[in-house]
Amino acid sequence: MANPQDSLSREHGGIPWKHVIGYILSIILTALALWVTFETGFSTRTILIIIFIFAFLQAALQLLMFMHMTESSEKKSKLTGNTQTGNILFAAFVAIVIVAGSVWVMGAGHGKHDHHKMDSKMEDMKMDGDMKMEHK
Amino acid sequence: MKWDEFFVTGDPLIYGADVSIVLTVIGILFYLTYFKKWKWLWTEWLTTVDHKKLGIMYIASAVLMLFRGGVDALLMRVQLATPDSKFLDSQHYNEIFTTHGTIMIIFMAMPFLIGLINVVIPLQIGARDVAFPYLNAVSFWTFFIGAMLFNISFVIGGSPSAGWTSYMPLAGNELSPGPGQNYYLLGLQIAGIGTLLTGINFLVTILKMRAPGMTLFRMPVFTWSALITMIIIVFAFPILTVALALMTFDRLFGAHFFTLQGAGMDMLWANLFWLWGHPEVYIVVLPAFGMFSEIISAFSRKTIFGYKAMIWAMVIIAGYSFLVWVHHFFTMGQGELVNSVFSITTMIIGIPTGIKIFNWLFTMYKGKISFTTPMLWSLGFIVNFVIGGVTGVMLAMAAADYQYHNTYFLVAHFHYVLIAGTVFSCFAGLIFWYPKMFGYKLNERIGKWVFWVFNIGFNVCFIPQFILGLDGMPRRVYTYSAASGWGNMNMLSTVGGFLMGIAFLILVYNFYYSFRYSERENTGDSWGLGRTLEWATTSAVPPHYNFAVTPTVDSFDPLIKMKRNNVNLKPKIEDIKKIHMPDNSGVPFFMASFFFVAGFGLVFEWYWMGIVGLIGVFITLIIRSFDKNEGYYVSEEEIKETERLTV
Ligand code: HEM
Ligand SMILES: [Cu+2]
Numbered sequence: 015m016a017n018p019q020d021s022l023s024r025e026h027g028g029i030p031w032k033h034v035i036g037y038i039l040s041i042i043l044t045a046l047a048l049w050v051t052f053e054t055g056f057s058t059r060t061i062l063i064i065i066f067i068f069a070f071l072q073a074a075l076q077l078l079m080f081m082h083m084t085e086s087s088e089k090k091s092k093l094t095g096n097t098q099t100g101n102i103l104f105a106a107f108v109a110i111v112i113v114a115g116s117v118w119v120m121g122a123g124h125g126k127h128d129h130h131k132m133d134s135k136m137e138d139m140k141m142d143g144d145m146k147m148e149h150k
Numbered sequence: 151m152k153w154d155e156f157f158v159t160g161d162p163l164i165y166g167a168d169v170s171i172v173l174t175v176i177g178i179l180f181y182l183t184y185f186k187k188w189k190w191l192w193t194e195w196l197t198t199v200d201h202k203k204l205g206i207m208y209i210a211s212a213v214l215m216l217f218r219g220g221v222d223a224l225l226m227r228v229q230l231a232t233p234d235s236k237f238l239d240s241q242h243y244n245e246i247f248t249t250h251g252t253i254m255i256i257f258m259a260m261p262f263l264i265g266l267i268n269v270v271i272p273l274q275i276g277a278r279d280v281a282f283p284y285l286n287a288v289s290f291w292t293f294f295i296g297a298m299l300f301n302i303s304f305v306i307g308g309s310p311s312a313g314w315t316s317y318m319p320l321a322g323n324e325l326s327p328g329p330g331q332n333y334y335l336l337g338l339q340i341a342g343i344g345t346l347l348t349g350i351n352f353l354v355t356i357l358k359m360r361a362p363g364m365t366l367f368r369m370p371v372f373t374w375s376a377l378i379t380m381i382i383i384v385f386a387f388p389i390l391t392v393a394l395a396l397m398t399f400d401r402l403f404g405a406h407f408f409t410l411q412g413a414g415m416d417m418l419w420a421n422l423f424w425l426w427g428h429p430e431v432y433i434v435v436l437p438a439f440g441m442f443s444e445i446i447s448a449f450s451r452k453t454i455f456g457y458k459a460m461i462w463a464m465v466i467i468a469g470y471s472f473l474v475w476v477h478h479f480f481t482m483g484q485g486e487l488v489n490s491v492f493s494i495t496t497m498i499i500g501i502p503t504g505i506k507i508f509n510w511l512f513t514m515y516k517g518k519i520s521f522t523t524p525m526l527w528s529l530g531f532i533v534n535f536v537i538g539g540v541t542g543v544m545l546a547m548a549a550a551d552y553q554y555h556n557t558y559f560l561v562a563h564f565h566y567v568l569i570a571g572t573v574f575s576c577f578a579g580l581i582f583w584y585p586k587m588f589g590y591k592l593n594e595r596i597g598k599w600v601f602w603v604f605n606i607g608f609n610v611c612f613i614p615q616f617i618l619g620l621d622g623m624p625r626r627v628y629t630y631s632a633a634s635g636w637g638n639m640n641m642l643s644t645v646g647g648f649l650m651g652i653a654f655l656i657l658v659y660n661f662y663y664s665f666r667y668s669e670r671e672n673t674g675d676s677w678g679l680g681r682t683l684e685w686a687t688t689s690a691v692p693p694h695y696n697f698a699v700t701p702t703v704d705s706f707d708p709l710i711k712m713k714r715n716n717v718n719l720k721p722k723i724e725d726i727k728k729i730h731m732p733d734n735s736g737v738p739f740f741m742a743s744f745f746f747v748a749g750f751g752l753v754f755e756w757y758w759m760g761i762v763g764l765i766g767v768f769i770t771l772i773i774r775s776f777d778k779n780e781g782y783y784v785s786e787e788e789i790k791e792t793e794r795l796t797v
Contacts, residue, residue: 097357104469108385111472116421119476122484 036079043072158308168305197734199283200694201268204290206587208265211294215258218301222250224651231644233632243628244311251314256338257297262576263437264348267376270583271352273684273692274373276361276701281354283732289344291742296341299749303333310334313626315423318408318416323401329753335398336749342391349383352376363703370682371460375440378464379433382471386429393422402755417482424475432471436464438575439506442528445582446510448679449525450517453707456509463502470499480548481555489548496546503539507532523597527578530605531570538566559619562612569608585676589690590668596660600653607649614639681707686719688793695784698793699725723795729784741770
């Protein structure tokens with residue numbers, strides 16, 4: 015690509031295959047989700063899991079095909095595109111670790127009885143007197 | 151609230167502090183007025199957007215905070231030196247260990263490193279400044295104001311006392327009434343804005359502003375370490391921001407995120423805190439690794455051994471640091487499966503760190519080593535940090551940690567990693583790049599005294615704490631009985647603490663001594679051993695635009711290659727072009743001041759004041775948005791004059 019004009023003109027002429035494929039795949043994923051919901055006899059839980067998976071796939075697809083995630087503004091430099099992809103993947107990783115990790119850690123072992131134990135815990139701490147919130 | 155509640159009263163130590171604060175403020179005001187320095191202060195410092203000056207201000211604030219945190223530490227050591235001591239009462243002791251920990255991590259270690267990063271990184275990548283110079287000023291001032299807000303707590307309103315970890319329910323309204331804990335929440339929140347902005351700023355700077363030819367794998371190790379650190383900051387700090395905000399809601403507005411009542415989850419605070427907290431320990435240690443790499447390579451006169459391994463180790467650490475947080479609360483009761491998983495992840499994270507240690511050793515192997523003070527600190531780091539790492543792996547075993555947890559063994563562990571890693575690197579980096587900032591070196595002879603006194607003091611202070619911990623002494627206790635038998639080791643530890651205090655004083659004396667007597671440098675490569683671009687400037691202290699002509703790079707350690715090829719660093723007169731530079735601005739300073747007003751108001755739950763402050767912040771944002779000023783050009787004549795080029 016010699017200058018930015020080039021890529022523009024290329025998109026105007028010819029068929030933008032990327033967009034077409036992305037569009038078709040998006041429709042297929044949406045249709046599949048509808049089909050799973052209305053036409054299969056799975057339990058609600060299973061259905062939810064399946065359509066969530068479809069939703070995430072479609073989000074990734076759109077980022078790739080329509081949002082130019084891997085493209086770079088700089089000529090001959092893949093840096094920006096790769097940085098963005100890496101950034102989004104790492105963000106997804108951190109988000110999953112935080113949410114799923116917290117749920118797992120807080121729900122495991124004794125932690126999971128936290129709420130049932132609440133009353134006895136408060137008695138243990140003998141703080142009933144001070145426990146009233148001080149709203150100022 | 152009455153006035154006698156507003157000011158902290160009743161303790162001679164506090165009155166002493168009051169008097170010294172008032173005297174210092176009067177002294178500074180007098181100095182500025184008498185020597186007519188107000189204008190100088192305003193134009194040169196308070197409104198600057200120059201990365202080098204902001205860096206120096208970061209470092210100066212960090213040294214100040216090191217002093218404050220150090221005084222806290224010595225007060226604690228005095229109290230613990232003897233059994234059943236009455237020097238501090240339990241509340242006062244709790245406040246002091248809380249402010250000590252918070253200040254040392256948030257307001258000393260991070261700003262010190264960020265300050266050095268500010269000074270060095272743009273130069274090291276051959277840039278004129280950072281990507282967003284104005285934002286950089288906002289970063290500094292929000293950090294500074296956050297630090298000040300936190301620091302005044304001990305004379306106004308009372309300090310937080312729930313530890314730097316502020317576990318719930320202890321940090322809730324019921325057990326920590328009053329403004330103390332609010333200071334923690336708002337001070338950290340405001341300073342956290344600055345840190346997050348720094349993360350974004352330097353991430354973009356390093357990715358987009360490198361000199362032509364400096365590919366990612368030609369970046370110096372320090373630049374790499376800064377890049378990785380910024381990535382961790384950008385992803386970890388939002389967790390702290392959210393957790394602090396939730397606790398603020400609990401305390402100020404009666405929410406129930408972490409409270410015992412209302413189905414709150416007190417343990418969730420610990421979980422979120424350490425989700426940020428463990429990445430945080432890597433935020434404060436990776437730049438340290440980077441600096442040691444530069445220093446060891448320079449003074450061994452060898453290129454760094456295993457460059458790629460160094461980089462990949464850091465990349466792995468960046469991702470991995472988010473997978474170990476539970477090791478800070480193995481005893482919380484999440485069961486053996488969770489504990490086993492995090493035990494293993496924690497042990498594994500020692501591996502990349504170990505790789506780096508070997509790389510430093512191999513860099514020195516067969517090198518021609520100069521034992522300058524920065525190099526001494528680096529050697530001291532390697533030896534002491536290994537002790538910290540090995541004890542870390544001991545703590546990583548969940549079953550064993552039930553014994554070590556919250557004892558002095560843990561305290562000794564993290565001081566061995568934080569002092570030998572972060573603090574040593576700050577001293578080493580400060581000494582190494584001091585001529586870049588001020589145009590002269592710190593005196594080496596005095597510097598060696600600082601090193602030895604500090605090192606001996608450090609080990610005398612913390613080795614006994616390993617023993618005390620194994621002997622069962624818990625952390626965060628304000629006293630112990632003579633029957634426990636812990637008296638001698640504690641006394642020894644206190645002696646070590648004071649040795650470090652003395653070393654700090656010698657260091658401060660060295661600032662003064664070197665200012666008076668050090669020989670002024672007249673080349674950019676003060677140590678004569680520079681390998682990277684920051685030493686390729688034409689003068690010892692680079693002009694505000696850094697490089698008259700942007701350097702081009704075609705190798706790793708570019709300056710070494712230039713020296714080998716006898717490249718003349720002086721720019722050619724025909725290459726000089728006018729340079730676009732950003733304008734100074736007073737807005738960041740005012741924005742931060744409004745943050746102070748808002749923060750102070752919220753600390754005391756004076757909502758009108760909080761609202762006024764926040765409106766002020768918004769006004770400064772609006773002013774900035776409509777600011778059409780697009781910087782200015784440094785003329786060719788001015789550059790030629792600065793570079794002493796004649797036609
Ligand atoms: C070899 C790598 C390391 C391992 C395996 C490791 C392991 C651990 C473990 C398991 C704990 C919790 C112990 C307990 O609470 O009972 C801990 C605490 C701690 N570590 Fe490390 N660590 C390592 C390196 C570091 C580094 C590099 C730093 C910082 C520069 C650091 C700073 C801390 C701090 C500040 C705490 C205590 C925080 C507190 O409870 O107040 N560690 N470490
Ligand atoms: Cu950790």
